[in-house]
Amino acid sequence: MKHTLEVMISEQEINQALDTMAEQINRDYAGVDSLLVVGLLKGSVIVMSDLVRRLDGNVQMDFMTASSYGSSTESSGDVKIVMDLAQSIKGRHVLLVEDIIDTGRTLSKVLALLNSREPASLAIASFLDKPTRRVVDVDVKYTGVAIPDEFVVGYGLDYAESYRQLPYIAKVVPSDGE
Numbered sequence: 001m002k003h004t005l006e007v008m009i010s011e012q013e014i015n016q017a018l019d020t021m022a023e024q025i026n027r028d029y030a031g032v033d034s035l036l037v038v039g040l041l042k043g044s045v046i047v048m049s050d051l052v053r054r055l056d057g058n059v060q061m062d063f064m065t066a067s068s069y070g071s072s073t074e075s076s077g078d079v080k081i082v083m084d085l086a087q088s089i090k091g092r093h094v095l096l097v098e099d100i101i102d103t104g105r106t107l108s109k110v111l112a113l114l115n116s117r118e119p120a121s122l123a124i125a126s127f128l129d130k131p132t133r134r135v136v137d138v139d140v141k142y143t144g145v146a147i148p149d150e151f152v153v154g155y156g157l158d159y160a161e162s163y164r165q166l167p168y169i170a171k172v173v174p175s176d177g178e
């Protein structure tokens with residue numbers, strides 16, 4: 001599809017939202033001896049690296065890949081773990097980091113799986129949130145920016161695997177010629 005990009009959230013706005021998220025997280029985990037930050041690949045890679053550099057204390061990182069089959073722009077809820085965590089999370093304080101929560105299907109499945117492994121605590125930080133799109137109720141404790149129902153790219157988010165590297169978040173606008 002022919003398209004253009006329209007900046008929706010600038011790099012400066014992203015940094016402000018990250019500062020606020022990190023402040024809340026640092027306050028909430030101040031008494032905890034170690035925090036395991038888990039990123040969902042690939043989308044969370046950029047926000048994860050920016051967020052952990054703002055966190056205090058003993059922070060560890062791990063990653064998992066959950067694949068959600070469906071159309072290119074909407075997840076189906078049929079979520080498969082393509083790559084699992086490298087370590088046990090039993091008794092650990094876990095913070096799950098996502099790029100965006102849309103219907104909530106992906107996060108609710110991943111959350112149920114991780115909860116079954118008996119972490120000491122499990123909370124979600126999602127940089128973007130499309131609240132009007134929610135199908136499954138998920139408790140997202142830390143959110144960066146709430147956005148309207150638009151397909152966005154950049155800052156980790158892709159369109160057919162492109163644009164993840166953009167330092168800002170942009171709206172994909174279809175243009176003439178299809």
Ligand code: 5GP
Pocket residue numbers: 043068073074075098099100101102103104105106107150151152153157158159
């Ligand atoms: P959910 O399961 O909450 O519907 O979908 C979450 C996943 O769908 C995100 O992790 C992301 O991969 C994808 N997604 C949802 N909305 C957008 C969007 O606006 N842009 C992009 N690039 N991906 C999105």
Ligand code: MG
Pocket residue numbers: 040041043044098099100
């Ligand atoms: Mg994602």
Ligand code: MG
Pocket residue numbers: 158
């Ligand atoms: Mg994607």
